[in-house]
Amino acid sequence: MTAELKKVSFSYEGSSEGALYDVDLKIRDGEFVVLIGKSGCGKTTITRLINGISPYYLKGDLTGEVLLGERPVGERKSYELAGIVGSVFQNPRTQFFNTDTDSELAFGLENMGMDADAIIRRMDEVTSEMDIAYLRDRNIFQLSGGEKQKIAFSGIYAARPEIYVLDEPSSNLDEKGIGLLKRSLEKIKAQGRTVLCAEHRLYYLADLADRFVWLKDGRIKGEFTQEEMLGFSDETLAEMGLRSVRETMTDPEKISYGDDDRKGLRLEHLELFRGKKRLNDEINISIPRGCVTGIVGENGVGKSTLLRTLAGLHSQYKGEIYLEGAKQNSGQLLKNSFMVMQDVNYQLFAESVYRECTLGQKGISKKQIEEVLTRLDLYGLKDRHPNTISGGQKQRLSIAVGLISNRDVILFDEPTSGLDAGNMRRVADIVMDLKRQDKYVIIVSHDQEFMNLCCDRIIAIHQSN
Amino acid sequence: MIRLDPRTKLFLLLSVVLYTAFSETGIKDCAVIGFVTITGMLLGEFRKSIIPALIWFFLYFFALFGLPHIEGVIHTSLLAWLALIFKCYPCCMLAGIIIHSTQISEFMAGMAKMKIPRTIVIPLAVMFRYFPVVKEDWSYIRDAMALRGLRPTPLGFIKNPSAVIDALYVPMLVSASKTADELSLAAVTRGIETPRPRTSRLKIRFGSADIIILISYLGLIIFGIMG
Amino acid sequence: MKERNEKGFSVRDLITIGIFGVLLLLCAMLTGGPFAAVPTLTFYYPIGAALLAGPVFMLFLAKVPKLGGLMIVGAVLCFLGTVTGMHWGMNIGYLICSCIAALFAGLKKFRNMGWNVLAYIIYSIGPMGTYIVFFFNRESWIGFMLKKGTEQEYIDQMSAVATVQTMIVMVVGTLIVALLSGMLGVKLMKKQFVKAGIAA
Structure with a gap:
């Protein structure tokens, strides 16, 4: 199955973001094409034109032709396209229609009108081909992000589409999840399927892609083969606004547990519990001011729980936490720290960016707020509703709130999920800024590239036996 | 049995x-x-x-x-x-x-067999699917409120009513709206708009x-x- | 790919109905539940149930401004209520009130805030169904539990168990709370939802 954009220009109704200008793109049968570029460059838009979401659902003005296998996309109905194009989206949480894995695997086939026996047979085939026997007959809500994405992928795979269209599928995944995703992609590539993937995280696609198409402001700026892409240095890629194509390993120099520093943030014999379940081996860490500490560990080991505990949100633990010599309970931790959550949308609820900064804060002057907003490049947005700004901007707004509340301990939970290279570097800059302000900065992240940029130390948490 | x-x-x-x-x-x-x-x-x-x-x-x-x-x-x-x-x-x-x-899947298959129209079946299926999400959302919202010094209690409400109202409603409804958008795109690209009756992997007899x-x-x- | 026409329901409409149906239901259960659980307050369940759902309702009407939208919500709530064993008075109540509410709000094409609030008030009457049925049918519900005594004592017990005052408090209380909640909904629409870009 081939796909083609002929002199395509497109802009969404009511917005100039993500528009395309005069794009010519030809995708050969069986080719694995990766679309790269900054957020808003139009790579997602191209995926939507191919699977028909635009202009029919996310409306806009389209000029030029979008062809799927020589026929215009518009000639086919959505359910006809569903049999030809398999679409995988960013967010595992909002992709599945059912509550159990088996139903989700069968969903597309049931839409296609296959009879029960044929569906069961196809499900068994897919189970062995995708290696998901351990995920059968389970509650989707109990799966990890990577497992959810795997089920979503398998459900789409079950319809045996000829072309796959993926929109930043690794956004919300950790290394393990990315590993599962990569295996799925290897499988369909081996089957000779055509793949079009818009992505920020490039390293896991480096050896799968046949061609990289670089987009800037809605136009194709360059096309590179796999070799050419791997030939770029990390600096060149950074200048292009792209992430590394090589997997970044944790800098071994940085791994440390801290020396016995009486001052600072100290965790002694800390064991985290969820109900009766002990999550991790004893943690003994000492963190001085102005030292950016990264925390890594397996899924489920309690990294987020640790962060929530330090934020004062989780009180089921044994052991002690000291801040500058004073023992802390959850209430005190709550006053002394601020956490930037993984999904900042839950943290933003005022009607304007400016109001978000004043909400619940006492005795903060207008000048202080304007200063912080300017420093974080948000001042121009101060009257906008927080929900209308970009992901990177939302994140900075949440950080602004934390800065204004003047707390000493700033915690980050997966701050670079879904951010492009430019925004990722911005967050790293902000973290360094916090370091210069002598704050305690603790970051939970699986983004090695990011951690190496801004962390002074990295601590690994181990699962309890 | x-x-x-x-x-x-x-x-x-x-x-x-x-x-x-x-x-x-x-x-x-x-x-x-x-x-x-x-x-x-x-x-x-x-x-x-x-x-x-x-x-x-x-x-x-x-x-x-x-x-x-x-x-x-x-x-x-x-x-x-x-x-x-x-x-x-x-x-x-x-x-x-x-x-x-x-x-749930058995139940939905039964409804399909009874030829109940999709205008009832789809909302019902989505309701089952969204219940657990609300629980998850609620725990995040509680965390977010605590971080800002707000409490979802009558006392907390009295201290700062408009902030508590905003903190409760806005994230929940923004999340609901976003989920509706994303879920429908995912469902459409999997062929849910088919005019033919849906089949089921389960045999209801x-x-x-x-x-x-x-x-x-x-x-x-x-x-x-x-x- | 051809879009569905304006008259029918798009997939997004149906999914929105499902999601907002859950939110409406949970709002009712959260603040109504405590009333239903306490013997002396059980009649005031509808008052509690009307407290939170106003903003959710208003946003829903903005997102699915179609006559059938609210009607389907009523149908689905009725269906769910039946399958979970709730009393038919409430289930049918939701169904009927949702349909009437839809008609009222639909008169102004779901764009008039005042009429939308009226629709919410009508919608909130639904849960009263059970208690209204009880009021008019007391004998069959409690006959077997009444103390054996004189004719007068029998009449006294019957009237005491669901006084007219209780019913009036229930109705008036619900209407007032629904009005306030609806008004909060209008305020939030203007202040937040429209600006946030989610009101469509």
């Missing part, structure tokens, strides 16, 4: 609803509870049958022999409260058994157990309403 077609289960529930709507509360209800208990046991739902049955008989015993000895306002309140409980009990008990013994139970319930209901 027997298996019942989900359509049969629906019919059982409807018949008990009809019964409670058209008959007087009284000793006959005990027979219905007994029937429901047996049904539950046949379906293998022992906890969901025995315990509610015991609670029913305890309450019934209390209503007949304990309640008359109580005086005043308490007596009146208990009368009203128990009246509502007794009226809803058979249906609730049976519903509990049915819900616990039926998978009536069996002898269904027929026997259906007839028994029919008999029970007729007796209950008339007798």
Whole structure:
């Protein structure tokens, strides 16, 4: 199955973001094409034109032709396209229609009108081909992000589409999840399927892609083969606004547990519990001011729980936490720290960016707020509703709130999920800024590239036996 | 243990609803509870049958022999409260058994077979799917509020009403709106708009157990309403 | 790919109905539940149930401004209520009130805030169904529990169990709370939802 954009220009109704200008793109049968570029460059838009979401659902003005296998996309109905194009989206949480894995695997086939026996047979085939026997007959809500994405992928795979269209599928995944995703992609590539993937995280696609198409402001700026892409240095890629194509390993120099520093943030014999379940081996860490500490560990080991505990949100633990010599309970931790959550949308609820900064804060002057907003490049947005700004901007707004509340301990939970290279570097800059302000900065992240940029130390948490 | 077609289960529930709507509360209800208990046991739902049955008989015993000895306002309140409980009990008990013994997918397949239009089926399916999400969202919102010094309690509300209102409603509804958008895109790209009737991976078929139970319930209901 | 026409429901409409149906239901259960659980307050369940759902309702009407939208919500709530064993009075109540509410709000094409609030008030009457049925049908519900005594004592017990005052408090209380909640909904629409870009 081939796909083609002929002199395509497109802009969404009511917005100039993500528009395309005069794009010519030809995708050969069986080719694995990766679309790269900054957020808003139009790579997602191209995926939507191919699977028909635009202009029919996310409306806009389209000029030029979008062809799927020589026929215009518009000639086919959505359910006809569903049999030809398999679409995988960013967010595992909002992709599945059912509550159990088996139903989700069968969903597309049931839409296609296959009879029960044929569906069961196809499900068994897919189970062995995708290696998901351990995920059968389970509650989707109990799966990890990577497992959810795997089920979503398998459900789409079950319809045996000829072309796959993926929109930043690794956004919300950790290394393990990315590993599962990569295996799925290897499988369909081996089957000779055509793949079009818009992505920020490039390293896991480096050896799968046949061609990289670089987009800037809605136009194709360059096309590179796999070799050419791997030939770029990390600096060149950074200048292009792209992430590394090589997997970044944790800098071994940085791994440390801290020396016995009486001052600072100290965790002694800390064991985290969820109900009766002990999550991790004893943690003994000492963190001085102005030292950016990264925390890594397996899924489920309690990294987020640790962060929530330090934020004062989780009180089921044994052991002690000291801040500058004073023992802390959850209430005190709550006053002394601020956490930037993984999904900042839950943290933003005022009607304007400016109001978000004043909400619940006492005795903060207008000048202080304007200063912080300017420093974080948000001042121009101060009257906008927080929900209308970009992901990177939302994140900075949440950080602004934390800065204004003047707390000493700033915690980050997966701050670079879904951010492009430019925004990722911005967050790293902000973290360094916090370091210069002598704050305690603790970051939970699986983004090695990011951690190496801004962390002074990295601590690994181990699962309890 | 027997298996019942989900359509049969629906019919059982409807018949008990009809019964409670058209008959007087009284000793006959005990027979219905007994029937429901047996049904539950046949379906293998022992906890969901025995315990509610015991609670029913305890309450019934209390209503007949304990309640008359109580005086005043308490007596009146208990009368009203128990009246509502007794009226809803058979249906609730049976519903509990049915819900616990039926998978959502079975239920949806049954609806598809009954040719219920997609304007009802899709919203219903989405409701089942969204319930757990609300729980998750709520825990994040609670965290987010705590980080800003807000509490979702009456006291917290009084301290800063507009902030608490915003913090509760906005993230929840923004999340709901976003999920609706993203979920519909995912569903459309998987062919949900097909004009053909959807099939199911599950085979829904009536069996002898269904027929026997259906007839028994029919008999029970007729007796209950008339007798 | 051809879009569905304006008259029918798009997939997004149906999914929105499902999601907002859950939110409406949970709002009712959260603040109504405590009333239903306490014997002396059980009649005031509808008052509690009307407290939170106003903003959710208003946003829903903005997102699915179609007659059938609210009607389907009523149908689905009725269906769900039946399958979970709730009393038919409330289930049918939701169904009927949702349909009437839809008609009222639809008169102004769901764009008039005042009429939308009226629709919410009508919608909130639904849960009263159970208690209204009880009021008019007391004898059959409690007959077997009444103390054996004189004719007068019998009449006294019957009237005490669901007084007219209680019913009036229930109705008036619900209407007032629904009005306030609806008004909060209008305020939030203007202040937040429209600006946030989610009101379409």
